[in-house]
Amino acid sequence: MINKQAPVHAPMSQWSTHDGQLVVGSLPLTTLAARVGSTPFYAVDRGLLKARVGELRAALPPQVKLHYAMKANPMPALVQFMAGLVEGIDVASAGELKVALDAGADPAEISFAGPGKRDPELLQAVAAGVLVNVESARELPVLARASQQLGLPARVAVRVNPDFELKGSGMKMGGGPKQFGVDVDVVPELLAFAAREGLAFEGFHLFAGSQNLKAESICEAQAKSYELALRLAEGAPAPVKFLNLGGGFGIPYFPGEQRLDLAPIGANLAALVERAAREMPAAHIVIELGRYLVGEAGVYVTRIVDRKVSRGQVFLVCDGGLNHHLSASGNFGQVVRKNYPAAIGNRMGAPDTEVASAVGPLCTPLDLLADRMELPVAQVGDLVVIFQSGAYGASASPQAFLGHPHVTEVLV
C-alpha cells in the first residue's frame, strides 16, 4: 500500500491526455511510438519548449537575455529550435560549439565555458568569434597566441568562482574550493594580463549552482553576483558588456517538490537591470538555463517486455533503463534515490492500479526507473513514460553499458 500521507509529485500539468493516451507533439503516444519505429525513445515537445520560453519572457524584464546551456540536451534539432527562441547558446566543449554553429546560432551570442579547455578548442573558439569564459590563468596566454595567429582578438569574460554559495542547490558549482572559474582574488591579475595582451575583455560569468527550486536563494545569488561583478568591474580594462549572472532554475523531479516561483526572480532582476543601467551602462544581463528550458518538455518512453512478480512485488521489465536515463535511475548526482514522475502512457487515468516497479534490462539492481509506484495495471507491450526527461537524458547516460541499442531522440 502507498502511504496516502506521503509527499506526491508535482502534477505534470504541461501534458494533456486523450482517450487514455498521453499526447506528445499532438500525437497519442502509441501513434508516436509507431512513428518513431522502435522503443525506447526520448521525445521533446516543441510546443512546450515555446511555452516555457514564453513564461520566462512574461516573468523576466525584457532587457535580460536568455541563453540556453546546451549541455542539458545537445540534440542538434533541439539546439537549432532553441537557437531560434533564445538570445544565445552556452557551450562547454568544441563538440558542443560545432553543434551550436551548425544550428545557426549567432557566434556573437555563443559563450564557451568549462574547465580544462584544450589549446585547440580555444583556437577554434577564437576562430569562431565566440566569447570564451576564462576559467584558469592558463587559458589567457593560449588565447593571446591564438589571437596573434589568427589576427583576431579573443573575446573573453572571466568566470569567477564566487565567495558565496547558492543555498539549497541540487548541485553547488561555486563558493569554496572549486574546479570552476577563478577565485575572486586572482581576477585582478587576469584582467591585467588581458589588457596587456590586447584581448577583448567583455565581462564576467558567475554560476553558483544548479537545480534550485527556492526563488529567494536564486535572488540572493543573483544580487550577490551582481555586487561582486560591480566590484571587479572597477579593475576591468574595458566596460562590462556581458554580465552572466548564472541560472540554476530547477524543475520539480521528486515527490514534495514544487515548481519555482518566477515572480520574485523577475522583480529581483528588474531591480538589477535598473541598477546596471546606472552603474554598468554597457552591460547586458544574461541568464543561462539548461534544464529549466527543456527538462519539462521531454519524456522518456520505454516498452514493457516482461512482467514478473517476485515475492509479491510486481516488476515491469522494460527495453531501456539506466543505460539511456541514468538520472531517472538515481545515479546522476542524487544522494538518496527518489522516483521521477512516471506513468503508463497508453493507460492514462485507468482506474485499475497497483504498486509496481519499472526496471530496465541491465544486470544490475541500479537499473531502476520507478521504485514501487502506484501505476495503472500494465502488461507486456505497454509504454512506461518517465516525465521531466528533456534534460540530462541520452547524452548523460552510459549507452554502451551492456551493449543494448542506443536510444532514439525525436523533437515533435
Ligand SMILES: *Cc1c(COP(=O)(O)O)cnc(C)c1O
Ligand atoms: C550545467 C551548467 C548550466 C546548466 O545547468 P541547469 O541546471 O541545466 O540549468 C548552466 N551554466 C553552467 C556554467 C553550467 O555548467
